[in-house]
Amino acid sequence: GAVVSQHPSWVICKSGTSVKIECRSLDFQATTMFWYRQFPKQSLMLMATSNEGSKATYEQGVEKDKFLINHASLTLSTLTVTSAHPEDSSFYICSAHQRGHQETQYFGPGTRLLVL
Amino acid sequence: GENVEQHPSTLSVQEGDSAVIKCTYSDSASNYFPWYKQELGKGPQLIIDIRSNVGEKKDQRIAVTLNKTAKHFSLHITETQPEDSAVYFCAAPKGGYQKVTFGTGTKLQVIP
Numbered sequence: 001g002a003v004v005s006q007h008p009s010w011v012i013c014k015s016g017t018s019v020k021i022e023c024r025s026l027d028f029q030a031t032t033m034f035w036y037r038q039f040p041k042q043s044l045m046l047m048a049t050s051n052e053g054s055k056a057t058y059e060q061g062v063e064k065d066k067f068l069i070n071h072a073s074l075t076l077s078t079l080t081v082t083s084a085h086p087e088d089s090s091f092y093i094c095s096a097h098q099r100g101h102q103e104t105q106y107f108g109p110g111t112r113l114l115v116l
Numbered sequence: 117g118e119n120v121e122q123h124p125s126t127l128s129v130q131e132g133d134s135a136v137i138k139c140t141y142s143d144s145a146s147n148y149f150p151w152y153k154q155e156l157g158k159g160p161q162l163i164i165d166i167r168s169n170v171g172e173k174k175d176q177r178i179a180v181t182l183n184k185t186a187k188h189f190s191l192h193i194t195e196t197q198p199e200d201s202a203v204y205f206c207a208a209p210k211g212g213y214q215k216v217t218f219g220t221g222t223k224l225q226v227i228p
Contacts (some may be wrong), residue, residue, distance in 0.1 A: 003183070004159075006159075032214060034215070040130070042162065042220075042221075043205060043218045043219065043220050043221050044218045046210075046215060046217075049214065049215065093159050093160070095159075097214070103148045103150075103165075103167075104150070104162065104165065105150070105162070105216065107152070107159040107160045107162075108159050109158055109160065110157070110159045111158045111159060112157070
């Protein structure tokens with residue numbers, strides 16, 4: 001149980017285009033989802049907290065207009081990187097809190113984004 | 117906010133030996149401490165967690181100890197195997213249970 005999926009697993013795009021990444025909780029309802037970014041050989045950095053049916057809360061320094069987050073249901077959150085640039089190339093990982101298990105985060109497999 | 121420090125950054129052990137990774141945190145109100153294992157190109161996987169009402173928790177070859185007074189917690193892996201090779205992250209709550217702050221990670225290499 002408590003499986004989180006992400007799609008796509010990797011994506012290559014041209015500079016200036018937008019990329020959407022989906023995060024799904026497959027067998028549980030996720031009241032809260034998180035989006036992280038991880039650069040090579042570094043730790044996970046929280047970008048934003050996404051609650052179902054409400055606006056996402058962004059961490060300091062993260063541009064909300066560049067990283068659009070939508071949490072339309074209890075099993076799906078999406079991250080759209082708008083007007084992507086090479087410096088946005090990174091490993092994007094989502095996680096989800098299971099309803100009733102507020103402390104534990106279950107992570108997705110990650111999406112590797114390469115912007116040319 | 118919570119500040120989490122993790123040591124060492126790299127650790128090499130011979131297969132069968134034990135490995136210990138240590139973390140310290142700054143917020144004395146924190147009371148939930150998970151440990152994650154991340155293999156190359158994959159997302160982190162929760163391997164064990166501990167809450168502040170206990171000082172130690174064990175799950176087969178993995179154990180975690182917590183010292184709330186000193187504000188540090190440690191991951192212990194016994195009888196290491198090559199498949200234990202990965203990057204391990206500790207974490208502590210950041211502003212409540214909804215968020216966590218991750219440590220800087222420890223790259224563990226188990227040498228056959």
